[in-house]
Amino acid sequence: MADPHRIVIVGGGAGGLELATRLGNRYGKGQRAQVTLVERSRTHLWKPLLHAVAAGSLDRAQHELNYLAQAHWHHFTYRFGEMVGLDRAAKEVLLGAMLDEEGREITPASRLAYDTLIISVGSVTNDFGTPGAAQHAIPLETLDQASRFNRRLVNACLRANAQPEPVRPGQLHVAIIGAGATGTELAAELHRTVRAVVAYGLDRIQPERDIRIMLVEAAPRILPALPERISAATNDLLAKMGVEVHAGTRVAEVRADGVVLADGGFLPAELTVWAAGVKGADFLKDIGGLETNRINQLKVLPTLQTTRDESVFALGDCASCPREGSDQPIPPRAQAAHQQASHMYNQIERLLDGKPLEPFVYRDFGSLVSLGKYSTVGSLMGFLVGKSMFIEGYFARLMYRSLYKMHQTALHGSAPTAWRSLASLVSQRAEPGVKLH
Structure with missing residues (x-):
């Protein structure tokens, strides 16, 4: 028999993991294809839940999934690693060495051969080069970042309750930069969970006086990518909670003690979250000579094949995919990644049979x-x-x-x-x- 077709999926987010699982179930036990998932994390959590982990309303242990166990149960191979380059001539993915918290090597740098490569590495936060954002604002790209924010939040409450002096202005203030879905959902969750933490006996903190949640958005309204009616209804609900909404407000600088606004104003805050934009990871820019756009997304055809290599596909937030009947690309949403993974699953059979691939059609649910x-x-x-x-x-x-x-x-x-x-x-x-x- 011929050697099995080597399918390598890089990135275990919503789209990549769903695709690896379904392909493993279909081909993993046979000899027709070999499925490998490359992922730099050990566990997976559905990204739309990260704001709940950050707020403390969701226990990550109950919802995260172990990649190694998932691979064993569903007949694909899990490679702990991170893509750092691409050799298209040799059809090999370049993986960097993985180190532990103490700097010791876990896995060495290596090369992984493929016949079909599917890149699904998601997106990273785009701080647009705002001074101080990288140093003082916490992004919510990963599960560890969400958990880190939650620890800092609880620690801030414990510190304020234990200190001999009264809570100082800004000490329990949270500034959220970006009022898209993540930022808006986080603001609402934090309004409840911070008060719940205080209610467990931190009686020196007065929520109405000391706690302040601020949502800052450069666009004229919150949720600018969604219909205006949703934006208006959400704004009304946030106002009733007491969340401060600063729409039409640009951030000029992020400092350790708060946020400097473009109009010269200042919002004091102990904690700042940056949720104001996304882009492709820096390593994707012109990787292997593939075409990328200005925010490092891989440009793909309607078939999800990259524009310069028919053996390399991209899906999810890292892909700039044309939308049927529109000049705008498909939006970076979880439902888009889910649909693209389902489409890609159906196209693998056509690919193995040598049939023409069908175009992806996005349905906005x-x-x-x-x-x-x-x-x-x-x-x-x-x-x-x-x-x-x-x-x-x-x-x-x-x-x-x-x-x-x-x-x-x-x-x-x-x-x-x-x-x-x-x-x-x-x-x-x-x-x-x-x-x-």
Whole structure:
């Protein structure tokens, strides 16, 4: 028999992991294809949940998935590593050496051969070169960054309660730069969870006096990429909570003690989160001679093949994919990565059979924004209801949760997902409402 076709997927985010799991289930036991997933992290968490980890309303241990175990269960190979280069002539991915926290080498630099390469490395935060942002603002790109922010938040509360002097101005203020979905959802979650932490006995802190959540957005309104009605409804809900919204406000500098605004104003803050934009990782810029755009996304054809190499594909946030009937590319959303992974799964069979590949067609299922336990708002698109329909409250929250259940089902199957959901409901009744450590 001929050697199996080597499929290498770089990046274990929502799209990459779903694709590796489904391809492993289909081809892993046979001889037709060999599936390898390259990922620099040990565990996976659905990225739209990172704001909840940062706020402390979600325990990462209950939701993260171990890549090595997933690979074993679903018949693909997991390579702990990070892509640093690409040799297209030799059809090899260049992997850098991986080091532990003490600087000792875990895995050496190496090369990994492929017949088909699929790059799905997601995006990183774009601070637009704002002075001080890299040093003093915490991005929410990874699970470790979200956990780091949560530890700093709890520590700030403990410090303020234990110090002999009163809480100083700005000591328990949080500035969130960027009012897209991540920033807006984080603001709502933090409003509740910080007060919940204080309620566990930190009686020297007065929430209404000492705690301040500030959401800063350069665009004229929050959630600028979503319909205006969703933006307006969300703004009203945040205002009722007491979250300060500074729309139409640019940040000139981030300092250790707060944020300097372009108009000369200053927002004192102990903690600053940067959630104001995304771009492709720096290593993608012209990697292997592939075409990239100004924010380092790989340019792809409607088939998801890169423009300069038919053996290299890209999907998810790292890909700039043309949208049918529009001059704008497909937006970097979890639903886009999920759809592209499903499309790519179906195209692998055509690829192995030597058939022409079909173009990817994006379907906008709508937009949903979760404000934690307060509310959920969003819209469903026309393929469901004949036109765009605004929704909020319990039904919107149910739809929001269903997106995560779709991701879990793609990774585990329907029955295991149902059991996990039931176990999660039972365990929540015996645990604090927020993470306290």
